[in-house]
Amino acid sequence: MIITCPHCGDRPFDEWVHGEIPVVPDTITDPDERDIDRAYFHNNTEGVVREAWFHLAGCRRWVVITRDTSNGVRSDIARG
Amino acid sequence: MRERFDSTHIVALPDALDRIEMDALDLGDGVIPMRFAPDELVLLNHTGPIDVDDSHAIVVPDGSWRGEWLDADTAALFLRAECAWSIPERRPAFAQGLVAGLPVKLWFDQQRTLIVIAHVRADDFAARLAPYLEAAR
Amino acid sequence: MNEFWEAKVKLRWAELADSYDVVVIGGGGHGLSTAYHLALRHGITKVAVIEKSYIGGGNSGRNTTVIRANYGIPEAVRFYQRSLELYENLEAETDRWIMHRVGGNWWLVHTEAGRRTEQARAAVNQAFGAKTDFVEPEVIAREIPGINMNPLGQFPVMGASLHHGGATARHDRVNWALAEGAMRAGVDIVQDVEVTGINTSGGKVVGVETTAGPIATETVVSAVGGHATRMADMVGVRLPIRTHPLQAFVTNHYERKFDPIIASADLGFYVSQTARGEMLGGAHIDPEPSYSRRAGHHFVNSIARNMVALFPFMSGLRVLRQWTGTCDMSPDYTPVMGVTPVNGFLITTGWGTWGFKAIPAGGEAMAQLIATGETPELIAPFALDRFARDRTLADRSSSGTH
């Protein structure tokens, strides 16, 4: 998989570290439950997800991209 | 990685670094601007004070970079086998990423290519580069 | 005619009935084992196993067939040791050849910190019933054929934990033996049927919707691999699961003469020779969650390199096939089993990369839970509510391994 770095350019995924962007459902309103959900639980989406990748072997900055977890095809950078 | 470089390492607002990078040639002979990130710049072969238009800038002397100049043929041979991404076509150009499995900084001038790596990885990188230097000889 | 074909198992496929006592979603090892144990241990036979593809088509048919109990925490050692013992008896119990073979599992260390980790593993294994010893380099040099004791000049082999009970078995045959046993006892197993919904009423399960029509039931077990989250979503249960690909490969077939199962955390791979003579290699999970079963090159590229460094004689072995499974990873590398906030909806997930070796004990425990209504002590620590109760289990020494 190639990830586009806005500073460095297209780079293979082995230059990157994956970072999840946690999403706690709005339906969970109790503060403790929200805290627990954020810490341990996951949407685990099969499909397009928004996530952060850290360009460890390059600029050492985070970029946010969208990726399709159902097929592993090339990601596009979500600009802005 | 035979050469060790003195440099100035700056973290500052991108605009401030843009200006320094643009005028890098005025900073002295052989100064090479390596823009690690929008807010991070290393001026290779630069020592001494520098004006940075950012009162919060971090400016430190940094002698931790080592490098090797390769002629165009050797660089092509090496990068073809050890670099999985496209190198820029414009000259001069800076690029960074994994080469031979280690994070490096590349500076392409008109004829030659400078490969720069952190001292802490330099010996291991040199061992990976050595067969190509040998082959080029 | 090859000697490894399945010559005995007889599968009798069923039509789905309108209602069951128990509906198991997922015809992989855990689903089949749950049904098998429900029928054979508890006489509960009004059970359906619903598989969306073919039985054993998920991780149960994509794993690297290693059976071991050398985990790093007491709860896991006890559980997997039970599973290892059930495996040792499975051929006799089912009268089916699962190609079970004990080869010993060696976890090599290359650092002082690694020695400490593996000595600790041996200690906790011994304390909780798994046979594991720490062995010094000279034993390794003597016992492991073809090993390079200082691969790449930077990874000196400084010892190993040797798990004597480490074994392998043919994954497909395990699935079939359990399926056949369950079918014979009256369990209905269907293929190519997908569960599309789970019906609840007043916080209790009342049935499932499938592509073959609705089924009434008060007990649903989600034993799916890879899509556990989707099943749980159907009843609004949140899971602490991320699904990651795990890749493996085999070489062509060679004469069988490499007995040990070797793992090196530092070099990031493990290898064994299968009963059929293939050299089988695996590594850790892909770092990013994905449901993709496509093979990646980076994986095979890096582990082939390290395999050859540790075993130079393997350099000329030809790779035959790569494959990928999808692993449900829990935050603490430990399974998530048992009841959920929805009455009648049970889960067995979080198997990470260790689902295959847990098949007999996992099914046994889930069946016991269903039959008795009480969570068996062996799996009580694996309960879903442990995260909210601040009773997570951290088996870091097993993170991302086979």
Place this chain on the structure above:
Amino acid sequence: MAGSTFSYEGTAIDAQDGDSVLLALLRSGRRPTEGGPLCLAGDCPNCLCTADGVSYVRACQTAATGVTDVAPHPTTGEPPLPPFDETAVDITVDRRQADVVVIGHGRSGTAAAEDARAEGRAVEVVDAGEGVEAIGIYVGPHVVARTPNGTREIHAESVVVATGSSEIQPVVPGSGLAGIYTPRAARTVLDAGIELGTIVAVGDVDDETLSAASLDGVVAGELVRFEPAAGSSNVGAVVTKTADGEIATPCDTVIVGLGRAPRDMLARMAGPGEATIVGSAATAAPLPQCPNDGVVCPCSNVTMQQLDDVYDRGFTHIELLKRSTLAGTGTCQGGVCLPYLRSFLADRGESIQPAFTARPVARQLTLAEIGAGAHTSTAARTALDGLHRKLGAQMDRMGGWWRPWTYGDPDAEYAAVREAVSLCDVSTLGLMTISGPDAEATLQRLYPTDVSTIRAGRSRYVLMLDERGYVFDDGMIARRDDGTFLLTFTSGGASMAEMWIRDWSAGWGHDIRLLNQTFSTGAINVTGPRATELLTRAGITDPPPWLGHGKYEVAGIPCTIFRLSFTGEVSYELHHPLERSVELWNALSELGADLGCRPHGLETLLRLRLEKGHIIVGQDTDYDSTPRRLRHEWAVNFNSGEFIGRHAVLRTDRIPLDKQLLGLRFDGPPPIEGAVIWSGDEYAGAITSAAWSPSVEAGIALAWVYEVDGGFPTEVRATGPDGEPITGTVTSLPFFDPEGARARA
């Protein structure tokens, strides 16, 4: 004629220019396997050989010029493993980038390449016939191919698969005999001038082949079986069925035309949108007629009877059929049997099932080839790495760094710290500078401490908590005179910490500047009762006070000196530009020589800090180590406002405590690290760190101690190093110098 020679079972085989190994063998009247139809296109397993020690090489796809020693594939059983003393070979990679990769250089592949070039796209063409075999389309798309002298990896925007079709091979009794050819194979062999004796053709053989072959007859009727020549494994007759019954036609060679199957495996490997398939690879071909008898999978030697048998026992899905018989799991990847498995299922009334999943590798390559170009991750080396090795240190990898474990005499190293002065290379510590308008605000939320109370010139020990309230790193915060902060982290923790800080500060919208200096600064710890004296000799007469820090020049080298203590003795951490590490180390060593100065390694450091009860994150902490469990509540200040993990710490503090990290004291040598401890017969936890303490004259340990029967045990049992039961007593920390007088001296 130039030609080349290779050895085959002790005989020299002459090959002509352009010969494959198979053609050269056929020329000499040999073949590397006992029998089976030949395709000469790499689709079947019937010409496997062992070439230069590598088994499962298809002789038809291997240039004769590239090999020196060829051996036949065993007729029964499997090839042996290579000798265990075999050495590895090194293979290089040719890496390329292209817009389009075209796999297959036949008519449709050539056209596709031309079209793409006409659109101005960069094209790479890969063709097995030209010696470059594509082995897989990986995620990317990323095409990997085997070349005569290595491998090629091409990252592309898209792939065109133009791999053509394979020829259907006969599955009838006797189809394992030699002398059977597909039409394309026959043409290749005849074009090479190889004598094939009496040749007959059966089935649908194209005119081109018919005219190329000096045929002795075209046999009418449907193929029934092959019969061997007397006393031979070669075909002697082909039997067909016509309206008049079975006819046996004597021959030496049979050309069998049964149609083609698309060679679409590579295309089926690709992800959505990654590949297009053109030419005959894209053509849907009719399934062959279902055989009645014979070997359907020559790789795994599976008969039609076996297919029938497992099918009747319920193995009705194509994958179950494959897995239960192993048909299609051999070296040709279903090249021969796959069309027949599908026609078998269709014949049994199943809906026509899709081919089984296509996965790399399509064509095979060795582990050395597939591992080509990969590098094993290395540990970083401090600027003193070479010096440590020269001093005879046993180097070890820890936390991603090479570090001295011991310089050979751990007792003397220990004594130097406790009684004199010692040096330790701590360049591995994570180090960062943070500044900016929101720097303090970022730290305030990052750490569970009140950063506003750290005065300029002072520093503080801090924990890093995650959102679960678990400790994942620790270090120091130091405020400099200019308002910037220096942060330290564990060795190996710096990268994670950098990601952590950048992620959170961006999320908070904070304006900061962050520079990770872990790889650009060296650090030497000068520690021991005579450390101050040594610094004085180095020109430092006003060293920083306890937990202070400042900028100095030591032996002419600019340093930031931290006064703190991990060893329990007076300690100064000298952070300096790493290019001057050797100079600084040598200067301190010389100045301290007569003070008894010698370096200490990790083994000693671990013992020293254990005597002080200092934890090592990763060794003494676990996944769920809250400050409370670690008995580090003192390092959490809830008055400092919001910080990461605050809610989780408050939440979990309301739950009864189940385990704590406690100090244990043993009268003799302690148990090994990792040893299990018991309270009576109850499991009571495990040792995380253990050592013999020369200063306390006892075995000391840190251990996770579990609550047992409603309380925490004060005495636990463990197995000693000699296998004897030993008793440990829970002891307050630190074990040594509880008032900390030595460190503050």
